[in-house]
Amino acid sequence: MxxxxxxxxxxxxxxxxxxxxxxxxxxxxxxxxxxxxxxxxxxxxxxxxxxxxxxxxxxxxxxxxxxxxxxxxxxxxxxxxxxxxxxxxxxxxxxxxxFNLLQRRDACFHAQLIATKPYFHASANEIQSINSKDIEMALDNNSKRKYNTESNSALNKLLQHIKTIGGRVMGSAYSRTALRTRIHALIFNQGLPSIFLTLNPADIHSPVALYFAGVQLNLDKIQNEQLMDTYKRAEIIASHPVATAKFFHLLITNILDAVIMGGVLGPIKAYF
Incomplete structure (x- = not known):
């Protein structure tokens, strides 16, 4: 459940x-x-x-x-x-x-798991000793770039638990940090990557994304007058987030299948 x-x-x-x-x-x-x-x-x-x-x-x-x-x-x-x-x-x-409901459930579920761990019980009393002045002082020092993690061990432990829970919550800043940690672990295990690619699909300029959004297009014979102006395309894409996600998944999956996973680059050891 x-x-x-x-x-x-x-x-x-x-x-x-x-x-x-x-x-x-x-x-x-x-x-x-x-x-x-x-x-x-x-x-x-x-x-x-x-x-x-x-x-x-x-x-x-x-x-x-x-x-x-x-x-x-x-x-x-x-x-x-x-x-x-x-x-x-x-x-x-x-x-x-x-989406916010799913995020909250992920956070509550993993917070419940962490609360059952022995190390959490060991630091729970110390975390409860934190007051508003400690947080206010930490925020003030952080704005002045004078914050030291060793200055308040209780607050540091609280931030560590928040980071651990947030790493499991999709779309959070800590989840991106967790992905970066996984990349570092892969580099440590397999070495530096031979090829580094950054893919940023432009959905507002893609006829496939417009097709998924319900625009009647002949993908085998696309004419310029059918693509509309940039503002209209952006409006359609913004109002159809599922179609945009579907387009992104299709494009990235095909690139991975054709280039990375046994494609033109040949056998590879790992990819992320």
Missing amino acids: STLEQKIDDEEAQSERTGYVPDPLSNPQECTNLDVIPINNSGVLDVNGLYPTLFCYGRGAPEDQSRPIEIKFKEHIRYLLSYNDRRFETNHSFIFVV
């Missing part, structure tokens, strides 16, 4: 919470504070109510507990983004909301 997923009427769900605070969603009607609005499990991820124009009949949202067959969240989102009418793809906020 993924992090933040809720179980209904499951005895194991309550047994897993042994030693933790009571589940606030277990009985939403029991509330003595009149200023608090009770919520239930469905309120954790209510995309039906958030996007009434996308889920017109109030059904079909991810992780619907009434669905007889469980569908993984990522698989369901991938299915929604592949709709023929492209209403999920072209929505201005849907793809950002679900």
